[in-house]
Amino acid sequence: MDHGWGAQDIAAPKRVALPDVPVEKDMVLEDVQSGFVGAVVRVEKSGGLHVMVLEDRRGKKRTFRLGHGFLLDGAPVHVVAPVQRAAPASTRTASGSVRVDGARARTARASRIWVEGRHDAELVEKVWGDDLRLEGIVVEPLHGVDDLEGAVRAFGPGPERRLGILVDHLLPGTKESRIAQQAMAVPGARHHVLIVGHPYVDVWQAVKPAALGLDAWPVVPRHQDWKTGILAGLGWPHHDQAAVAHGWKRILAGVSTYADLEPSLLGRVEEVIDFLTAPPGVA
Helix, strand or coil: CCCCCCHHHHCCCCCCCCEEECCCCEEEECCCCCCCCCEEEEEEECCCCEEEEEEECCCCCCEEEECCEEECCEEEEECCCCCCCCCCCCCCCCCEEECCCCCCCCCCCCCCCEEEEHHHEEEEHHHHHHHHHCCEEEECCCCCCHHHHHHHHHCCCEEEECCCEEEEECCCCCHHHHHHHHHHHCCHHHHHHHECCCCCCCHHHEHHHHHHHHCCCCCCCHHHHHHHEEEHCCCCCCCCCCHHHHHHHHHHCCCCCCCHEEHHHHHHHHHHHHHCCCCCCCC
């Protein structure tokens, strides 16, 4: 029997391309299959796939895989992963200085910053590295200051070869203060060497405890090695050099900007950089 239907009338309906809708927190969606209606409370990855958690008005939560099968404001949509927006570029370096976009690192000066050890050097690099590369200043670890006088003499300080030296535990009457006085007696040091220090036994202590989620650093008995005592007090592994190195990496990871360091270190490092970058005859 001919009902007068054309061939085009009995053809399968065309699939309509649904709009892609990036999922957002608090977006209200309805799962067509179950009828569950809820607001998006979070989006996460599970097994390599994006899923979302919906919460209905009674507080019940259900997890759904992103994709088809959802209604938004009554209309079918294809729910996709949220758009990843690039974070705006910071206009400040970690030290708080204004970032100079497109600037190239300057060829290294003859002048140097000396610090006591590798940990000091890594901390200075993390916070002031951008500034130092822009100025062409290299940080070098001394691995101890017992022969600081000999090291300064061998360096041969002069108008174009300045030295800025950061010493741990530089307090009046200490061994470190006597070592600094001897080094400053080297010819040329008076005008071309600056020795500064912080009051801490080790540069670790110049990191604010709050940067690690602590109220204060553990108290270390005088007879105990300071780094080992700190790690033991924190409940971290501390029985060998590998444990100490790992502990330092955890501490350094807590430092993002100058705000994570004590002012007594910040001021001294800035003083050294100013000394090394001052025009000839000004330092």
